[in-house]
Amino acid sequence: MKNISILGSTGSIGTQTLDVVRNNKEKFNVVGLSANNNIDLLEQQIKEFKPEAVAVMNEKKALELKKRIGNSKTNVFHGIDGLVTIATLENADLIVTSVVGMIGLIPTIKAIQCKKNIALANKETLVTAGEIVMKEAKKNGISILPVDSEHSAIFQCMMGYTLKDIERIILTASGGPFRGFNKDQLKNVTATEALKHPKWNMGKKISIDSATLMNKGLEVIEAKWLFDLDINKIEVVIHPQSIIHSMLEYKDSSIIAQMGYPDMRIPIQFALTYPDRIINNYKKLDLLEISSLTFEKPDLNTFPCLKLAYEALRVGGSLPTVLNAANEELVELFIQGKIGFYDIPKTIEFILEKHDVEYKLDIDKIIDIDKWTRNFVKNILL
Incomplete structure (x- = not known):
């Protein structure tokens, strides 16, 4: 039985993580949860998973939640200190960091310093402080397991090999909802249109980042720190079908790809069970149904956010x-x-x-x- 805490349990990754737990109750025990302000869903999660502690960023919402759950044995905390509490619970074995944005940095660092293994879905932690975070992880002897489908794919393709064997990694991108658009078409697009991702069910911020290709730029920076690679060895290709989640080219010109139906529960499950793999009932990939896989070069002129991310990493x-x-x-x-x-x-x-x-x-x-x-x-x- 592995005890897990989930930072951001009411978001897209958090709810899908709990779905993995729900399907494997004999393997996982939820000891901590946190939410921004969605206490309605958090209350339901408390009733189902009975964690020892939860945190809500908004203090008023935390007090309201405390009243709602009454005599529950679950302790309620609030603010960034509450988030740190959930990230450092004594009996937690693995911390799933799925909060969105810079707010995930401090709890992640504190969890690492308490020697907690990290299932990392908060890419901003490595984008802003990658060198510091990876040094702390090495110092404390803990593992940082990638949850993003692209980084999970690279992690899986690297298993059994070392950096000296690698020629480059190829991060795939769906192209988002505006793939194929030109600048004139993009001038007046709305957030509602940008949120309609063709393949993935994600939160609002990540969906917009996917539409601008900034999400892929952040993933390039994250990959540099996760895998200790030079920027010149990290490439991006557009792959509209989202079947190949990323690829790894070795020095002998072999390319290994990790493939699967676009379902975030698959990389989440692997991060939770690593180094083991377990059976699930998720949709299996049918190559005959897919029939073809295509690739395109990113249009950096139309989608400059990816270029800006590369430039920021180079500097x-x-x-x-x-x-x-x-x-x-x-x-x-x-x-x-x-x-x-x-x-x-x-x-x-x-x-x-x-x-x-x-x-x-x-x-x-x-x-x-x-x-x-x-x-x-x-x-x-x-």
Whole structure:
């Protein structure tokens, strides 16, 4: 029986993680859950899984939840301290970090320092502080297991091999809802249109990132730190069918691909059960049904966010933190209908050019730069 805590249990990855647990009750025990403010769903999860502790970011919502569950043995915490509590529960064996955004950084670091293995779905943690996080993981002897389908695919393709065997990794991207659009077509697209992903069921922020291709850019940065690879060995191809989740080319010119029906529960399950594989009842891949797999080069002119992510990674230092923070703020403004689709890459590029890059970074410095960036976005757009 493996005890798990889930940060972000009411989101897309969190609910699918609980579905994996639900199908394998003899293997997993939920000891901690956290939510932003969806206490209705969190209350249901408490009744079903009976965790010892939960956290809600909003203090008023936390107090309301506490009243609702009454004499329940589940302790309720709130705020970032509450999130850290869930990430560091003494009897937790594995922490699933599926919160969206920079908020996942501190709880993840604290969990690592408490020697908790991490099933990582919060890509912003590595985008903003990859070097620090991976050093802490090595120092504390813990594993960081990727949950994203692309990074899980690379992780699986690497099993049994070392860095010296690898020529490059190839991250696949569906192309999102606007694949094939030109700039004129994209000028007036809405958030509602951007949220209609053709293959994956994801949260709002990630869906918008997929539409701009920023999601793939963040994954490039994440892959650099997860797998200790040079940027020149990380490529992206558009693969509309989303069947090959990523590929690995070895020095002998062999390419190994991990394939499967687009269902996030599959990589989630592998992260939870690693190094074992267990049976499930998820849809099996039928190659005859798929019939063909196609690939395209990313259009960096029409979708500049991917190019901006590569540039931020090449410069390094604090620039990926700025990229991430600016993107988070701009995506939220786009969802609210306050800015247009192309305001996202245009503003990110402007802020990257204005930022004086710093290279001597610690967590406090990264948090300060994150705050600076968010304030910058608000000052120039609101």
